[in-house]
Amino acid sequence: MPELPEVEATCQAIRPHIMKRKLTQVIVRQPKLRWAIPKALSEIKNTKIIDIQRRAKYILLTTSKGTIIIHLGMSGRLRVLKNNIPHQKHDHVDFIFNDGALMRYTDPRRFGSILFTTADPLRYPLLAKLGPEPFSESFNAKYLFEHTQRKNIAIKQLIMDQQVVAGVGNIYANEALFLAKLSPLRSSRLLMFDECQRLVEAIQEILKEAIRQGGTTLRDFLSPDGKPGYFVQKLFVYGRENKNCLGCHALLSIIQLGQRSTVFCKSCQK
DNA sequence: ATAATAACCTGAGGGC
DNA sequence: TGCCCTCAGGTTATTA
Secondary structure: OOHHHHHHHHHHHHHHHHOEEEEEEEEOOOOOOEEEOHHHOOOOOOOOEEEEEEEOOEEEEEOEEEEEEEEEOOOOEEEEEEEOOOOOOEEEEEEOOOOOOEEEOOOOOOOOEEEOOOOOOHHOOHOOOOOOOOOOOOHHHHHHHHHHHHHHOOOHHHHHHHOOOOOHHHHHHHHHHHHOOOOOOHHHHHHOHHHHHHHHHHHHHHHHHHHHHOOOOOOEEEOOOOOOOHHHHHOOOOOOOEEEOOOOOOOOOEEEEEEEEEOOOOOOOO
C-alpha cells in the first residue's frame, strides 16, 4: 500500500477536483472491504465536501453531514475521472459529483476500508490510538527513546507500529533504517539516545523526500492524476536484496521480520 | 500485558 | 500454456 507519502500524494491530487464540490451519489458495487462499507454512505446525497485531510494513512473527507474515512490498504487507489467511464473488475465504489466528476475507489485485494462517522473522526476507534504524525513536534528523539525503552522488539517493528509513529510502512522503515545506519534487528531497548535522534531525522527525511517526489511506484501505485511516483528511483535498500549496497558495495541481505521482507546492509547498518 | 502468527483477498511472476 | 508456489505499500483478530 500506499504508505504515508502515497496517501499524501493522493490527497493532494484529488483535492482540486473535489474540494467544495457537491457529492450527489455514492455507488457501492462491492461493500466487502476490510470492513463492510456502512449503508449510511450509500444514502448520502447532496453533501458538500468541506475539507480533505490525511491522518496517518487515512484520508478524511469532511462533508457537511459527517466524515468519510478512507484507508487504501495494500492495493487501494483513488482517482478522479470524468463521469460515464465504465467501471472495471475491482472498481468498488464511485463518488459522483454534481459537476460531472467521478472519484473512483479501486482495490484488488480489498484490504482497504471506507467508513463514515458523524462524530469526531479522530475519536473513531481505528484512529484514536494512532501515534504522532512524523513531522509533528511531538515526534522527537526523547519521545522515540521512551518508546524504545517500553518494549523490547526489533527497532524496525517498533517504527512500523502505528501507535508509535503514524505513517511508516515497510518500504520507508527499511529506507529510514539504512539512512540512520541502524540494523533493523537491533533490540529497541539497546538503542542509545543519539541513535533515536538519527532515526527520527532519517524517518522525517525519507518521508519528506518521498512526498516531494510524489510517492513510490511499485506494482500498482499510480497517483490519481495517472502519473507514477518517482521515489522508486531513490530507494537504497527496498527491493534491492542481493544487489550491491550503494554505500559500501557489500551485498544487501534480506530477512523476514514480523512477516515482512527486510532488506539491509550488514556492513553499514549496526 | 506482550509478542508471535493467522487472517483477510487478488494478481503477478518464477520454476517446472 | 498451465499448474503450483511465493510474494506484495496493511492492520486487526486470535493464540500462546
